[in-house]
Amino acid sequence: MKFLREYTKEGLDGKQVLLRVDYNVAFLEQEGKKVISDDYRITSSFESIDYLLANKAKIIILAHFGDPMGIDPALTLEQIYTRLKEKYHDLEFARSFEELGEKFKENKPLILFENIRFFEGEKENSDDFAKKLASFGSLYINDAFGVSHRANASVVAITKCLTSIAGIQMEKELVNLGKVLNNVTHPFVCVVGGAKIGTKVLLINNLLSRADTILVGSGIACPLLRAQGHATGKTIFEAIDENEIKLLFESHKILLPQDLVLKTDKGPTPIKATDLNTISNQEYVILDVGEETIREYTKYIEGAKTIVWNGPLGLFEDPNFKRGSEMIARAIATSHAFKIVGGGETVSLVHDLGLAEKFDFVSTGGGAMISYLSGGKLPGIEALK
Numbered sequence: 374m375k376f377l378r379e380y381t382k383e384g385l386d387g388k389q390v391l392l393r394v395d396y397n398v399a400f401l402e403q404e405g406k407k408v409i410s411d412d413y414r415i416t417s418s419f420e421s422i423d424y425l426l427a428n429k430a431k432i433i434i435l436a437h438f439g440d441p442m443g444i445d446p447a448l449t450l451e452q453i454y455t456r457l458k459e460k461y462h463d464l465e466f467a468r469s470f471e472e473l474g475e476k477f478k479e480n481k482p483l484i485l486f487e488n489i490r491f492f493e494g495e496k497e498n499s500d501d502f503a504k505k506l507a508s509f510g511s512l513y514i515n516d517a518f519g520v521s522h523r524a525n526a527s528v529v530a531i532t533k534c535l536t537s538i539a540g541i542q543m544e545k546e547l548v549n550l551g552k553v554l555n556n557v558t559h560p561f562v563c564v565v566g567g568a569k570i571g572t573k574v575l576l577i578n579n580l581l582s583r584a585d586t587i588l589v590g591s592g593i594a595c596p597l598l599r600a601q602g603h604a605t606g607k608t609i610f611e612a613i614d615e616n617e618i619k620l621l622f623e624s625h626k627i628l629l630p631q632d633l634v635l636k637t638d639k640g641p642t643p644i645k646a647t648d649l650n651t652i653s654n655q656e657y658v659i660l661d662v663g664e665e666t667i668r669e670y671t672k673y674i675e676g677a678k679t680i681v682w683n684g685p686l687g688l689f690e691d692p693n694f695k696r697g698s699e700m701i702a703r704a705i706a707t708s709h710a711f712k713i714v715g716g717g718e719t720v721s722l723v724h725d726l727g728l729a730e731k732f733d734f735v736s737t738g739g740g741a742m743i744s745y746l747s748g749g750k751l752p753g754i755e756a757l758k
């Protein structure tokens with residue numbers, strides 16, 4: 374695999390580059406306006422862009438947003454363009470291939486192309502679509518680790534058409550996640566939360582052979598608590614296969630919350646997991662881990678030499694159910710372990726708490742980080758080899 378940092382001015386001067394990034398950021402409503410809630414995925418592309426501009430390359434940025442079926446005005450990259458233009462005043466926005474063609478002929482140094490998933494062929498990994506894209510460049514750079522688990526045309530098929538290399542953020546992802554994948558220092562503790570266990574079972578299963586302890590929280594703890602015979606009230610969660618659950622428990626590496634915080638009609642209510650069955654109306658939702666769990670998980674975190682964290686331990690957006698995630702974030706941040714955090718919500722929380730600097734690495738990958746650490750080969754990365 375070749376890396377952008379190996380290229381000097383000689384190789385880049387005047388080159389037309391297609392730079393694939395992951396700008397699939399979360400938005401929130403603020404005073405009736407949609408604002409970017411965490412721009413880490415955007416800022417982490419700056420190093421590659423700056424490097425290319427400093428070496429006089431011309432750049433067309435390719436990115437997706439959401440998962441549109443055709444053109445969807447709600448998913449335009451217009452707002453990303455506004456954010457990027459604050460830093461790159463010369464940035465142009467091309468809404469269609471026609472506009473891209475015009476700006477390309479005018480030799481514009483930096484162009485952001487509209488949501489690449491608006492175009493037929495992208496999600497199908499079409500060779501024809503990749504060829505069309507490739508006609509606008511002579512070098513392709515993948516700096517989009519976060520979407521490299523998708524076989525899309527601007528991630529995979531395009532590598533058949535152009536010399537293809539890894540960008541600076543991609544290189545950092547491979548180096549840092551590679552330390553966990555290939556050469557981990559023990560004790561290795563994983564903290565896995567978030568709502569969807571389906572996507573995390575693979576990660577947990579793969580980590581079972583290498584991690585010493587897996588601390589589980591949030592929605593993904595629920596099917597496991599249920600399997601242990603505890604009630605879970607009205608909490609909505611994904612079911613998982615009984616055999617998978619059996620394997621997880623047989624490993625003796627999974628720790629489940631011993632106490633929880635429930636949302637009830639009387640407000641947030643702490644409770645021991647063993648008391649969940651005693652609640653008569655079952656009209657509650659489990660939304661956070663409790664104090665005893667925070668204390669126990671913290672002990673494991675303090676003893677760890679490597680920590681990977683993916684997924685909050687509760688509904689941290691609600692101040693009533695933020696404490697578990699916040700205390701675990703603080704415990705990880707102060708530990709002396711090699712520590713990595715990933716996943717959109719988790720990274721956003723870490724930024725909100727001002728703790729990002731304390732981590733050895735903040736991954737831009739959500740699903741991609743999970744797939745990569747699960748030992749899976751990511752199509753976008755394989756295509757660069």
Ligand code: 3PG
Pocket residue numbers: 395397439440519520523738739740741
């Ligand atoms: C992500 O947000 O994880 C990546 O941008 C990939 O997005 P996708 O799940 O819509 O393919």
